[in-house]
Amino acid sequence: MINTKKLNHISIHIIMFIVFGYVLTCGGAIHAQSLEPDPLLLEIESIYRGDKDYKQLPFVLEDPYKRSKNGPTLKNVVYKANKEWLKKWIDNPSAMIPNARMPRLMLSSEDIDAVLAYLESIADSSFPKQQWEAGLLKAEDDMTDDEYENMEELVSGGKAIWGRARCNICHPVKGKGGAVGVGPDLGRLAEKINRDWLYLWIKEPRGYFHETQMPRYRFEEDELRKLVEYLMQDWDFKPDEDEDKDGDDETVEVVADEGPLLVHEGTLAERGKKIIEFNRCFVCHEIEGISELLPIKSQKSENETTNKFEKLLNDIRCMTCHNIQGHGGSFAPELTHEGSKLKGEWIKGFIETPDIIRPLLKQMPKFNLTSEEAQTGADFIEEYFVSDEFDLGSFANVNPTEEEINKGKELYEAKGCKACHTIQVGGIVGPNLKRVGDRMENGFIFFHLKDPHHETPDAVEPNYNLSDEEATALTHYLMSCKDEK
Numbered sequence: 001m002i003n004t005k006k007l008n009h010i011s012i013h014i015i016m017f018i019v020f021g022y023v024l025t026c027g028g029a030i031h032a033q034s035l036e037p038d039p040l041l042l043e044i045e046s047i048y049r050g051d052k053d054y055k056q057l058p059f060v061l062e063d064p065y066k067r068s069k070n071g072p073t074l075k076n077v078v079y080k081a082n083k084e085w086l087k088k089w090i091d092n093p094s095a096m097i098p099n100a101r102m103p104r105l106m107l108s109s110e111d112i113d114a115v116l117a118y119l120e121s122i123a124d125s126s127f128p129k130q131q132w133e134a135g136l137l138k139a140e141d142d143m144t145d146d147e148y149e150n151m152e153e154l155v156s157g158g159k160a161i162w163g164r165a166r167c168n169i170c171h172p173v174k175g176k177g178g179a180v181g182v183g184p185d186l187g188r189l190a191e192k193i194n195r196d197w198l199y200l201w202i203k204e205p206r207g208y209f210h211e212t213q214m215p216r217y218r219f220e221e222d223e224l225r226k227l228v229e230y231l232m233q234d235w236d237f238k239p240d241e242d243e244d245k246d247g248d249d250e251t252v253e254v255v256a257d258e259g260p261l262l263v264h265e266g267t268l269a270e271r272g273k274k275i276i277e278f279n280r281c282f283v284c285h286e287i288e289g290i291s292e293l294l295p296i297k298s299q300k301s302e303n304e305t306t307n308k309f310e311k312l313l314n315d316i317r318c319m320t321c322h323n324i325q326g327h328g329g330s331f332a333p334e335l336t337h338e339g340s341k342l343k344g345e346w347i348k349g350f351i352e353t354p355d356i357i358r359p360l361l362k363q364m365p366k367f368n369l370t371s372e373e374a375q376t377g378a379d380f381i382e383e384y385f386v387s388d389e390f391d392l393g394s395f396a397n398v399n400p401t402e403e404e405i406n407k408g409k410e411l412y413e414a415k416g417c418k419a420c421h422t423i424q425v426g427g428i429v430g431p432n433l434k435r436v437g438d439r440m441e442n443g444f445i446f447f448h449l450k451d452p453h454h455e456t457p458d459a460v461e462p463n464y465n466l467s468d469e470e471a472t473a474l475t476h477y478l479m480s481c482k483d484e485k
């Protein structure tokens with residue numbers, strides 16, 4: 001059988017590619033004349049979208065992967081990173097961070113000084129500062145015993161918070177972790193980042209960089225301070241002794257060719273501006289005062305966002321990990337139909353305090369949502385992330401007898417489901433089914449068993465071609481797998 005779903009998926013990518021290419025090459029012209037896209041393109045798109053049963057949402061989804069600039073804003077970067085680090089970074093990004101995406105631009109050290117002078121000139125002079133206990137700002141050797149003990153205590157508290165928050169799911173540290181595939185390696189954070197900035201960043205990432213992919217955790221003040229201390233002081237976030245000198249060895253003397261070095265006139269900052277323009281840093285960075293080739297799409301401000309779920313979605317950046325209606329990442333389960341698959345009450349509990357269903361690398365972080373926020377999330381998912389395809393009614397009020405349950409249990413053993421799923425014991429290839437009766441809509445369990453590949457075409461679960469009777473028995477058994485209270 002040809003897998004039409006997958007084909008469509010690929011086709012959409014091809015169409016998007018064509019559309020984007022078209023917009024990029026003719027973008028200027030389209031913009032000047034009219035905002036109507038070519039009717040032919042619309043028609044092609046509707047053909048490929050026709051069979052998707054997406055429910056219309058009350059707002060437009062903001063895809064964290066389709067940001068106007070790939071790199072972070074440089075407006076206040078001089079408050080974020082120390083100057084020595086910035087110099088080395090612009091000189092050779094991948095010598096500083098193993099997973100750097102910024103290309104090496106071969107600027108001379110004079111050019112780099114000029115660029116930094118420009119970045120300094122656009123920075124916000126009222127960038128907020130924090131108060132820190134004096135002892136924490138001393139070098140370790142200068143701390144009194146009490147100060148050292150205090151610091152150690154904060155650091156170990158911070159380490160526990162780091163673990164619970166699963167920061168490592170996005171951020172590798174010295175090459176380890178980072179399963180989601182976004183976020184810089186933090187293994188040398190302490191030599192780069194200013195602690196005032198760090199505090200504000202973790203507190204409110206979008207306050208600094210509106211289009212960031214990083215979630216805003218709801219940390220208490222003391223949690224925040226512990227986390228900052230851990231990141232600033234622990235050896236995990238300092239360069240290993242032997243890689244200390246690496247950067248310098250690799251510095252290549254840049255020979256002046258035509259171009260940036262011809263810029264001699266003006267103040268240092270003015271020259272820096274010209275160098276930035278010449279090197280097109282603005283293709284990847286928002287930099288104040290630099291003229292743009294293409295108009296930037298206007299951003300919706302926080303105040304214009306009225307839907308509570310939209311706010312949550314943007315704040316926690318759910319779509320950095322989850323896909324919704326074809327937008328966002330693909331690391332975590334797609335949410336498009338989760339309302340029809342999962343029970344509302346379970347969703348609320350889960351997003352508030354994520355339970356363990358899948359193996360370690362696939363667990364959702366705890367963002368410390370309030371009960372009200374979790375309810376908002378669950379209600380929205382139940383209302384909008386649904387599909388008519390699943391017949392949830394037929395099992396809605398079913399109360400299977402002991403005998404029916406046992407019949408399903410025998411089938412579960414006989415079919416070898418245990419190889420991949422755990423109820424009491426079993427494998428970890430598929431999700432844990434211990435509480436599947438609390439978690440999944442009964443009707444969806446049946447639907448899934450009849451056609452395991454319907455929702456996830458490339459899933460490894462075999463299609464057992466179960467009869468309705470067998471699938472019903474298994475459904476009855478799985479419905480009974482609940483938390484014993």
Ligand code: HEC
Pocket residue numbers: 072162165166167168169170171180182183184186189192198201202211212213214215217227317320321365
């Ligand atoms: C969903 C993925 C994700 C999670 C989870 C996450 N981050 Fe981030 N973080 C990012 C991304 C992506 C960036 C870079 C900015 C951007 O491109 O949006 C970033 C940037 C940072 C930076 C700045 C690093 C630099 O060199 O610029 C720090 C520090 C940081 N995160 C700390 C944390 C901490 C601490 C946690 C856990 C409490 C955490 N992050 C959880 C995605 C994540």
Ligand code: HEC
Pocket residue numbers: 070071072073074077080081086089090093099100101102103105115184275276279280281282283284285
């Ligand atoms: C092709 C895209 C691209 C270009 C061109 C580019 N950068 Fe970057 N830059 C990035 C990305 C992406 C990052 C984020 C770190 C990473 O993943 O590499 C970054 C990070 C930075 C940082 C560190 C910012 C932070 O918050 O940590 C600075 C400073 C910077 N770039 C300056 C420049 C300057 C100056 C130029 C032009 C001379 C430039 N970049 C050109 C993509 C680019």
Ligand code: HEC
Pocket residue numbers: 169170180215312313316317318319320321322331332333335338347350351355356357358359361362363364365377431
């Ligand atoms: C850092 C990545 C990440 C972010 C951000 C994230 N999630 Fe998740 N989420 C996951 C992972 C991984 C799982 C799978 C957990 C498991 O199976 O143990 C998951 C599971 C879920 C599930 C259960 C899905 C299922 O079928 O088991 C729901 C519902 C959910 N997330 C909703 C949300 C919402 C709503 C947000 C934003 C408020 C969000 N998530 C933000 C990673 C993330």
Ligand code: HEC
Pocket residue numbers: 333412415416417418419420421429430431436445448449455456459460461462464474478
């Ligand atoms: C080869 C491994 C494998 C076998 C054998 C297997 N499954 Fe699965 N199963 C999976 C995987 C992987 C998923 C997750 C698919 C997805 O993400 O959509 C899954 C999903 C499920 C789900 C939905 C749970 C959820 O959270 O999405 C149920 C219910 C289920 N399986 C029941 C069964 C039953 C009953 C059997 C035996 C008749 C069985 N499975 C056999 C791998 C397996």
